[in-house]
Amino acid sequence: MEHKHLDLDGLLQASYGLGVDVGDGLDACDVCRVRLERMTQQRQQPLGEDNLPEWFWLRRSREIQEAAQESMEARPRPRWVRIVAMAGVLAAALLAMQPRPNAPARISPEDERLWQEVTATVNRVEPQALAPMDLLWAQ
Numbered sequence: 001m002e003h004k005h006l007d008l009d010g011l012l013q014a015s016y017g018l019g020v021d022v023g024d025g026l027d028a029c030d031v032c033r034v035r036l037e038r039m040t041q042q043r044q045q046p047l048g049e050d051n052l053p054e055w056f057w058l059r060r061s062r063e064i065q066e067a068a069q070e071s072m073e074a075r076p077r078p079r080w081v082r083i084v085a086m087a088g089v090l091a092a093a094l095l096a097m098q099p100r101p102n103a104p105a106r107i108s109p110e111d112e113r114l115w116q117e118v119t120a121t122v123n124r125v126e127p128q129a130l131a132p133m134d135l136l137w138a139q
């Protein structure tokens with residue numbers, strides 16, 4: 001099987017010990033092993049940021065927070081805020097223009113009782129088998 005040199009992902013995985021089938025390639029190929037050693041050396045070199053004092057990071061963090069705050073205040077309101085506000089005004093205007101509803105028609109007590117029974121039946125939440133329990137509370 002022909003060896004394929006490790007690409008950056010493969011080198012990174014091998015460098016972090018994540019590679020599964022990387023070992024064969026590293027043993028067989030000098031190019032890959034040298035690349036991996038170079039990458040590991042570079043990773044172990046101290047970075048310039050590591051030597052910066054604590055106050056530098058505190059000041060930098062405060063600058064970033066202030067910049068974020070300023071950009072939040074300077075940013076215009078998003079378009080959807082205006083759209084929602086317009087929709088609210090429109091809905092209020094439509095409601096204000098509605099004619100007054102007519103007085104509700106008088107319903108006979110029999111009709112009202114029937115309506116309540118039908119509604120109770122339709123909106124029943126308990127299982128059908130427990131329906132006789134309604135009799136316990138019936139007058």
Ligand SMILES: [Zn+2]
Nearest residue numbers: 005006029032
């Ligand atoms: Zn190779």
